[in-house]
Amino acid sequence: MTNRQVRLFRRGAAAGGRARAAQALWLAVVVLGGWLCGPAAALTAEPAQPRPFDAVLGKLIVQLITTQHYAKRAFDDDVSSMFFDEYFDSLDRERRFFLAADIEEFAARRTQLDNELPQGDLGFAFDVYARFMQRVRERVEYARTALAQPFDFTVDEEMVLDRSEAPWCRDKAELDEEWRKLLKNRVLVFTLMNEQGAAEAAQKPSAATPASPEGEAAPEAAPPAADTGEAAAPAAGATTTPAAPAEKASPFANLPPAERVLRSQERFLRMLEENESLDVLEIFLSSLARVYDPHSTYMAPSTEEDFDINMKLSLEGIGAVLSTEEGYVKIVEIIAGGPADRDGRLHAGDRIVAVAQENDEPVDAIDMPLRKVVRMIRGAKGSRVFLSIIESGKALSSVPTTIELVRDEVILPEQAAKSEVRVVPLPARNGAPATGTPAQPEPTAEVMVIDLPSFYSDFEGRRDGDEDYRSASRDVRKLLEPAAAAGVDGVILDLRNDPGGSLEEAVRMAGLFFAKGPVVQVRSTGAKREVYPDPDPGLAYAGPLVVLTNRLSASASEIVAGAIQDYRRGVIIGDKATHGKGTVQTVLDLGRFFKRSPVFDEEPTGSLKLTIAKFYRVSGLSTQREGVNPDIVFPSYTDHMEIGEATLKHALPGDRIEPLAFECAVDVTPFLPPLRKLSEERLAANPDYRALTDSIARYAAMKDRKTLSLNLEKRRAQQVEEEKWLEEIRKQTFDAGDGAVAEEEAAPAGKDDKGNKGDGKQDDLVLDESLRVMADLIWMQQGDLLAKPAPPPQEPAAAPSAEAVVTPAPADAK
Numbered sequence: 001m002t003n004r005q006v007r008l009f010r011r012g013a014a015a016g017g018r019a020r021a022a023q024a025l026w027l028a029v030v031v032l033g034g035w036l037c038g039p040a041a042a043l044t045a046e047p048a049q050p051r052p053f054d055a056v057l058g059k060l061i062v063q064l065i066t067t068q069h070y071a072k073r074a075f076d077d078d079v080s081s082m083f084f085d086e087y088f089d090s091l092d093r094e095r096r097f098f099l100a101a102d103i104e105e106f107a108a109r110r111t112q113l114d115n116e117l118p119q120g121d122l123g124f125a126f127d128v129y130a131r132f133m134q135r136v137r138e139r140v141e142y143a144r145t146a147l148a149q150p151f152d153f154t155v156d157e158e159m160v161l162d163r164s165e166a167p168w169c170r171d172k173a174e175l176d177e178e179w180r181k182l183l184k185n186r187v188l189v190f191t192l193m194n195e196q197g198a199a200e201a202a203q204k205p206s207a208a209t210p211a212s213p214e215g216e217a218a219p220e221a222a223p224p225a226a227d228t229g230e231a232a233a234p235a236a237g238a239t240t241t242p243a244a245p246a247e248k249a250s251p252f253a254n255l256p257p258a259e260r261v262l263r264s265q266e267r268f269l270r271m272l273e274e275n276e277s278l279d280v281l282e283i284f285l286s287s288l289a290r291v292y293d294p295h296s297t298y299m300a301p302s303t304e305e306d307f308d309i310n311m312k313l314s315l316e317g318i319g320a321v322l323s324t325e326e327g328y329v330k331i332v333e334i335i336a337g338g339p340a341d342r343d344g345r346l347h348a349g350d351r352i353v354a355v356a357q358e359n360d361e362p363v364d365a366i367d368m369p370l371r372k373v374v375r376m377i378r379g380a381k382g383s384r385v386f387l388s389i390i391e392s393g394k395a396l397s398s399v400p401t402t403i404e405l406v407r408d409e410v411i412l413p414e415q416a417a418k419s420e421v422r423v424v425p426l427p428a429r430n431g432a433p434a435t436g437t438p439a440q441p442e443p444t445a446e447v448m449v450i451d452l453p454s455f456y457s458d459f460e461g462r463r464d465g466d467e468d469y470r471s472a473s474r475d476v477r478k479l480l481e482p483a484a485a486a487g488v489d490g491v492i493l494d495l496r497n498d499p500g501g502s503l504e505e506a507v508r509m510a511g512l513f514f515a516k517g518p519v520v521q522v523r524s525t526g527a528k529r530e531v532y533p534d535p536d537p538g539l540a541y542a543g544p545l546v547v548l549t550n551r552l553s554a555s556a557s558e559i560v561a562g563a564i565q566d567y568r569r570g571v572i573i574g575d576k577a578t579h580g581k582g583t584v585q586t587v588l589d590l591g592r593f594f595k596r597s598p599v600f601d602e603e604p605t606g607s608l609k610l611t612i613a614k615f616y617r618v619s620g621l622s623t624q625r626e627g628v629n630p631d632i633v634f635p636s637y638t639d640h641m642e643i644g645e646a647t648l649k650h651a652l653p654g655d656r657i658e659p660l661a662f663e664c665a666v667d668v669t670p671f672l673p674p675l676r677k678l679s680e681e682r683l684a685a686n687p688d689y690r691a692l693t694d695s696i697a698r699y700a701a702m703k704d705r706k707t708l709s710l711n712l713e714k715r716r717a718q719q720v721e722e723e724k725w726l727e728e729i730r731k732q733t734f735d736a737g738d739g740a741v742a743e744e745e746a747a748p749a750g751k752d753d754k755g756n757k758g759d760g761k762q763d764d765l766v767l768d769e770s771l772r773v774m775a776d777l778i779w780m781q782q783g784d785l786l787a788k789p790a791p792p793p794q795e796p797a798a799a800p801s802a803e804a805v806v807t808p809a810p811a812d813a814k
Contacts, residue, residue, distance in 0.1 A: 053603050054281050055120030060593055061285050061298055061608055062118050069292050070525055070583070070611050071652065079291055080114040082650075086287040087128065093164050096178060097135040100168040117288070125284035126277075136269055138172075142179055143265045147258045151184045153712035159185055161708055183261060184710055190257035191712070192399045192719060255361070264354075264364040271368060278604070279369070293611045294648040295585055301604040317378040318385065319410040320346060324370045328353070331392075333499070336418070336453060338410040345403050348497060348552075349392025352377075353400050356386040379407045391726070399719060417475040419450045421488065424775045445489035445778045447771055450479055452494065455501030455509065455556035472501070473508035480512060480540040490544040490774045493560075494767070496574065500555025503584070503615075507532045509556075510563040512540040513570065517618070517662040520559045522584060524613040531660060542666075544777045545570030546770055549630060551638035554579035561628045562617040568667040571675065571777060572630040573770050575638050580645035582624030583652060584613035614652070620659035624652060631672050632679055632773065634766050635693055640700040671780050678776050679769060688765060698725065 066075050073079065084106075092098050109116070109124050116124060159181040160166065169175040255263065282300040289296040319338015320331050328351045340346040355376040356362035365373045377385055385407060388400045426443040452472060461469030480491065500506075507519045511534030523529045547570050549561050558578045564570045590605035616622050625646045645651050683689040702725075709715055 050122040050126055050277055050281070053600050054277055055122055056600060057590065057605060058117055058122055058281065058285060059120045060590065062288070064588065064608055064610065065289055065292060065296070068525070068588075068610055068612060069296065070613055071292055072525055073292060075114045075118065075288075077111040077114060079288075080111050082291045083113050083288050084110045086291055087125070087284060089164075090283050090287050091129070091132045092135075095163050095166055095168050096175070096182065097132060097139060098168055099135070099172070099175065100170050102131055102135070103168055122281070122284070125280060129280050129283075133272060136272060139179060140265045140269050142176060143183055143262055146180055146183050147187070147262045150258075151187055153184075153188060153191075153710065155711065156714075157181070157710050158707040159710060161706060181710060185708065186261045186264075187257045188710060188712060188715060189399065190260055192715060194257065195716075196399050196719075197402075260362075263361065267363055268367070271372065278606075282606070289608070289610070291650055293583065293650055293652050295581075295583060296608075296610050298606065298608055299587075300606040317374075317407055317410060318346070318387075318405045319408075320377075322352075322370060322374060322377075329365050329368070329370060329373045333453065333497070335410050336416075339405055339408045343403070343405060346387070346389065346405075347392055351390045351392075352387050353390060354388035356388075358384045358386075362386065362388060381408050383407050398722065416456070416470060417450055417452050417472060417479060419448050419479045419483070421483070422447045422449055422771055424771045426775050427779045445775055446487075447490040447492060447774050448479070448483045448488050449492045449494060449767070449771075450476060452476065452498055452509075454498055455505040457502040457505050459502075471508075472505045473512065476509060477512055477540045484541045484543070488543070489778050490546070491541055492546045492548060492767075492770055492774060493570075494548045495553045495557040495561060496548050496550040496766075497552045498554070498557040499552065500557055500581070503532070503556065503559070506556035506559040508535065510534065510560045511536050513542075513545055513564060514567050514665060515539045517567070518660045519563050519618065521616040521618065521620075521657065521660065522613050523616065523657060524584075529657065544774060544781055546774050546777070547572050548766065548770055549574035549578050549628060550636065550766075551575045551577065551579055551627075551641070551643045553628075554581045558582070558623040558628050559615060559617075562619075562621070562623060565628065565631070566617050566619045567662065568664045568669050571632065571668055571672065571773065572628065573632045573766070573773060574630045574634060575636040576633055577627035577629050577644070578623065579643070580623060580625045580627035580654075582614050582616070582622045582645075582654065583611045584615060585609050586612050611652070614655075616657050618660045618662050620656045622654045622656055624654040626654050632676055634769065635696055637696055637699055640696070640703060668777070671777060674780070675773055675776055679773055682772060683769065686765075689769075692765060695725070 062075060066073070088098065088103065106124070106128060113124060116122075163178075169178060278300050282298055285298040289298055317339075319335040319340045321333040321335065322329055323332045324330070331346060331348050331350045331352070333348055334341045334346060352365050352373065354362040354364050355373065357376070357379070363376060365376075377387070379385060383406070385405055387403045387405065389403060390398050390400050423444050424447055426445055428443075455472045457471040458466070458469040462471075476493075483491070503520075503522075510519045514534065516534055516537050518531045518533045520532050521529055522532065545564065547561050547564050549557065549572060553561065553574070558581065561572055561578060565572050586609075588608045588610060590607055594600045594603060594605060614622060614624060625644075627644065702722075709718070
């Protein structure tokens, strides 16, 4: 692989949207019992036999995985056994279709796949899938019978939320009982939705945007959820604009609950029956790739098309980046300026459980392949789509709400870096606070807050010689240089929720804040090490610097935060750790292997996304699994979520390599102890902070629930309690702030016309406290540009060894 092939892809949580955490993420757990009705990964077609081309493609992918993957791991009996389990899990993660007898029947081939697949034998893949389709049809028949009779919701019984670790059901009688509870819960959920919708409709009959019969999403969401895998294609950008008075009622409330549940099962079966052989192959081969690591996957042509949208500049739809996680389609990111962003009701971490077109019945999205959900959401500009969602902060018995969005064109450059300038009061000197009078004005400082949604780059524009091509580092430089010239007192670089992007942009971004030196090391297969230095000897900003991170800051974000920390250049503030993705992927176009084939040259092939390298900090530390630990830790809901690389099955281990020689031109280390002490004292006296910590403790207890009541009255009471709790979270997370900071002005690309950043972060506690930390840092550093440098906190490192090749960042690295 050449440098120009290396792509560091945005996290969104697992390979192609299909890698999964070791346990269900808290978001999935919230609604698992209420919605799960099918396999928890992308499901596909059931041909009688694989095509000849499928066998050739399978052999090629096995060869590429075993020879090009970073792990250089042989396809042996151990891998075959894990591959066996992964394939069954991909089809039936919640163990609600296959029986124990099915697994036992195929068990003789558990350690034979490493012999069969390299020879092009796909019999196992299609035999298992045929059995799966048989079991799905049986479950639909059972649903028809069970839903014909009313359920008794006065019975005090419970169902297990997460069955992913449960044993396979021994016989159909045991499976029928699981399905009886599952169907009962789904009918209960729709009953609660109808009740909630009717109540809201009665309370808001004259609202400009009428509440749907299933309820209206709250204006603010709870804390964003983790993105534990690769971000998949942005769902076409549906712009959400205030609905016209004459808009029609949502189609979600047109069916009785039992009938809707039955129709969802029937639609699910029809969807599976429409699939093709290449879809079965995609599940099967992706299951093998994921055994090597969670970010490697085979993408069939349609999946590849969706994936490619991530790097394009425009699309049409709702303006959201989606991924799949444990069978749920999850919002990874709301595209700034898009329809969903303008509407404000959809947030990162929300799960889409159903989609309806105007005048059509809703279609359940649970366990549906991501590309099919994306295509349902996409549509012509000006058309409407109804999304039934579970909000990210809602707990176990949450009732889905319906959002109506108007599709529009989404201009992806609106995701570009944005800035705003905040005025913060400085600490009083010598114990004598300023009076704030004209004679003794209160000392203040101007702090620029830069929000960076991703490490984007217009690679095509650069290759074509466009002098104005867009990139994250170029845009941030344009924000920094005039601010520095105008004498801005401090800069906060907000990398929270930034899933990463271009490796080159990460290198250039870090270089904006120090003059020279290595930024990151990349080690590929064969232990060859490449060092990526700052390509620009100048720097855009030399003053006080704070970097904000959270558990959703991944890949390129971790490179920048790690470099700033290693160079002692700034203060890192955030969750206990960043995401922990320290691997590099490349996408191989499989079509090029068949260009000269007289038989298969026109066959659609798709692509193979493969992990080919790890990156390391200049200190030699790896961010893989561990992430970047901040200098000042802020409590977070993510402390109790199954989020991050370490939660993913088959994630590569972290390690460390020899550090590089580098010089620290400045040093914030002496300021860290007093900065921590001042922050702790402030937060201890802050009632909003105390309320937040109490709420986090309540969440930790709530998320550990393993069962869900099927008693209607208990669920009603639980719903009321959880709605109150969710509202507390919203206030504590997004409405906090005591006016200690004031917004003064913004760069042209900064805020919208309401003065909001549109990402739910403007008035949150972390940003407010970070501004106060910045004020302390400015006050401590007054009199000097920055602290004088000290020796780097590492063992002396020799110059790069023979295997460490110092190279400029690749022009088209992603």
